Amino acid sequence: MTKLKLDENFVAENVRQIIEMLGVSATAEVSKEEDTLGPQSEGRGPHGPVYVVDISSEDSSLLIGKHGANLESLQFILAVRLKTLTGQDDFEIFVDVDNFRRQKEDRLEKMARQIAEKVGQTGNPEPLYDLSPSERRLIHTILTDNPQVTTISEGEGIDRHLIIKPK
Helix, strand or coil: CCCCCCCHHHHHHHHHHHHHHHCCCEEEEEEEECCCCCECHHHCCECCCEEEEEEEECCHHHHHCHHHHHHHHHHHHHHHHHHHHHCCCCCEEEEEECCHHHHHHHHHHHHHHHHHHHHHHHCCCEEECCCCHHHHHHHHHHHCCCCCEEEEEECCHHHCEEEEEEC
């Protein structure tokens, strides 16, 4: 079987097909960003491109789901489909619906900075529970250069949590 070429048009066509199968009215815009993540862990070399899929829909709540669960699933299914059809796995897919993820990231960033400020003033560590791995990673990244605090993750599985503590 000939493997297909991965590009913005191919990603857009697959998004269109998935949305059509879901019976949802939506439009999608796909853009390609070159690797900004640097070398990947485990010596696998650099990441390939990041395909950003921005979906607009009147049925956005259905596509997003509770706490973004459907959005995560949509992104996972799209990534598996593209990897299977193209034979490539050196790319990332980032799917957003009506800016849900960007707004959530903005709220997380604001919260992280407020808690860091509080920890810096009081000197008391603050644990943050019920965060997804990607949310913990985002907060670690946001506070990396903060001169007053540092972040660590502790615990295993569903008990894993992030702690913002003074430097």
